[in-house]
Amino acid sequence: MTKQAANWSPYDNNGGSCVAIAGIDYCVIAADTRMSTGYSILTREYSKICKLADKSLMASSGFQADVKALQKFLAARHLIYQHQHNKQMSCPAMAQLLSNTLYYKRFFPYYSFNVLGGLDTEGKGCVYTYDAVGSYERVGYGCQGSGSTLIMPFLDNQLKSPSPLLLPAQDAVTPLSEAEAVDLVKTCFASATERDIYTGDKLEIVVLNADGIRREYMELRKD
Amino acid sequence: MESNQAKNSLLSSHDNIQRTQYPYVTGTSVVALKYKDGILMASDMGGSYGSTLRYKSVERLKPIGKHSLLGASGELSDFQEILRYLDELILYDNMWDDGNSLGPKEVHNYLTRVMYNRRNKFDPLWNTLVLGGVKKGHKYLGMVSMIGVNFEDDHVATGFGNHLARPILRDEWREDLTFEEGVKLLEKCMRVLLYRDRSAVNKLQIAKITEEGVTISQPYSLKTFWGFSAFQNPTVGAEGSW
Numbered sequence: 001m002t003k004q005a006a007n008w009s010p011y012d013n014n015g016g017s018c019v020a021i022a023g024i025d026y027c028v029i030a031a032d033t034r035m036s037t038g039y040s041i042l043t044r045e046y047s048k049i050c051k052l053a054d055k056s057l058m059a060s061s062g063f064q065a066d067v068k069a070l071q072k073f074l075a076a077r078h079l080i081y082q083h084q085h086n087k088q089m090s091c092p093a094m095a096q097l098l099s100n101t102l103y104y105k106r107f108f109p110y111y112s113f114n115v116l117g118g119l120d121t122e123g124k125g126c127v128y129t130y131d132a133v134g135s136y137e138r139v140g141y142g143c144q145g146s147g148s149t150l151i152m153p154f155l156d157n158q159l160k161s162p163s164p165l166l167l168p169a170q171d172a173v174t175p176l177s178e179a180e181a182v183d184l185v186k187t188c189f190a191s192a193t194e195r196d197i198y199t200g201d202k203l204e205i206v207v208l209n210a211d212g213i214r215r216e217y218m219e220l221r222k223d
Numbered sequence: 224m225e226s227n228q229a230k231n232s233l234l235s236s237h238d239n240i241q242r243t244q245y246p247y248v249t250g251t252s253v254v255a256l257k258y259k260d261g262i263l264m265a266s267d268m269g270g271s272y273g274s275t276l277r278y279k280s281v282e283r284l285k286p287i288g289k290h291s292l293l294g295a296s297g298e299l300s301d302f303q304e305i306l307r308y309l310d311e312l313i314l315y316d317n318m319w320d321d322g323n324s325l326g327p328k329e330v331h332n333y334l335t336r337v338m339y340n341r342r343n344k345f346d347p348l349w350n351t352l353v354l355g356g357v358k359k360g361h362k363y364l365g366m367v368s369m370i371g372v373n374f375e376d377d378h379v380a381t382g383f384g385n386h387l388a389r390p391i392l393r394d395e396w397r398e399d400l401t402f403e404e405g406v407k408l409l410e411k412c413m414r415v416l417l418y419r420d421r422s423a424v425n426k427l428q429i430a431k432i433t434e435e436g437v438t439i440s441q442p443y444s445l446k447t448f449w450g451f452s453a454f455q456n457p458t459v460g461a462e463g464s465w
């Protein structure tokens with residue numbers, strides 16, 4: 001008889017949803033704070049949003065241990081950048097670094113699904129969405145994680161981004177005001193929480209604008 | 224040609240390295256919570272060889288340095304290896320002789336990296352670890368899994384404990400729990416686990432860590448009650464067709 005082996009996987013999906021919306025002079029980054037494994041909740045208070053530089057924030061879902069490793073790596077690279085250039089990295093530069101970092105592990109990927117939000121060098125809101133191996137795109141709004149299939153079509157419907165195929169290229173930032181964007185994000189998560197078991201407990205919203213960073217929280221369903 | 228062969232033999236010897244693909248002797252749940260003055264942690268003393276209860280006096284709660292307490296479930300030999308790593312870590316930290324010492328946050332972070340590093344080598348340490356501690360008035364309680372998933376919370380539990388004990392803890396846990404209340408709550412959790420987790424045994428330890436240090440209780444048993452009428456003749460009402 002062959003040994004009944006308890007098998008293991010180097011990956012897990014700890015769930016969670018992330019949304020980012022770019023406006024003309026602000027950026028809203030939001031994620032829920034639930035961390036799960038299978039049908040179990042590990043904790044209801046885990047922040048998925050990480051400040052990478054003064055003007056870039058990353059929200060990540062997927063495999064928490066990989067996400068943590070990725071955050072630590074980016075923090076280390078950003079520290080080196082500051083020593084070499086005596087300034088904070090810009091959001092577009094951080095976006096490229098994140099892509100390269102993910103692709104470097106193309107054949108043993110970081111199982112992390114990221115949205116990067118921030119302000120570009122002109123102070124305009126910017127959002128970058130990624131897949132696990134580093135393909136990325138600058139967009140006006142983005143969404144990743146377990147509830148992304150529920151949230152993305154709703155954002156598309158509400159925000160109607162200009163096609164990237166249009167010539168001349170149209171600006172992708174949303175026309176919403178900061179308060180409208182925050183409200184939209186709250187609605188997205190309230191709805192996603194109803195149907196996605198991996199999204200819930202609490203919503204963390206980070207707003208980035210010329211004044212700096214502001215944090216907001218909203219309670220979500222705990223079931 | 225020769226170097227090629229040498230390389231091949233090196234490669235093949237590399238192929239023969241054994242990695243832990245499944246655990247041998249395992250410990251079951253650890254439950255821990257924050258209370259008024261620090262952290263309380265409970266675990267039973269069973270060591271299972273598959274479904275055989277092989278060892279009955281395994282200490283799975285250990286003090287680490289001055290400010291931390293470690294509880295482990297999963298492969299017991301891997302736990303002992305982790306204890307050796309931590310002994311070295313604490314020893315080297317001590318040798319600075321600078322009056323500084325690693326706190327629970329640092330030890331937890333270290334464990335996080337060790338576990339994640341080993342999963343990256345496809346040679347995991349088959350444990351779920353709970354780390355609690357107090358340093359400079361700050362309470363800390365965290366968990367790390369076999370593949371490096373880690374977090375902090377006010378109360379944590381490994382394995383079956385996450386299913387059976389945490390709902391009780393979420394219901395009854397308070398920030399200002401006294402020592403007596405904390406022990407009572409942990410015993411309530413351990414009793415549920417004893418009834419429902421087949422690899423749990425009725426011999427447990429509860430450990431306390433505060434600013435003053437670690438105290439681990441002597442092993443003791445919980446009072447149980449098996450006299451429910453449903454237990455008297457369990458096959459009543461479950462008659463076969465024969």
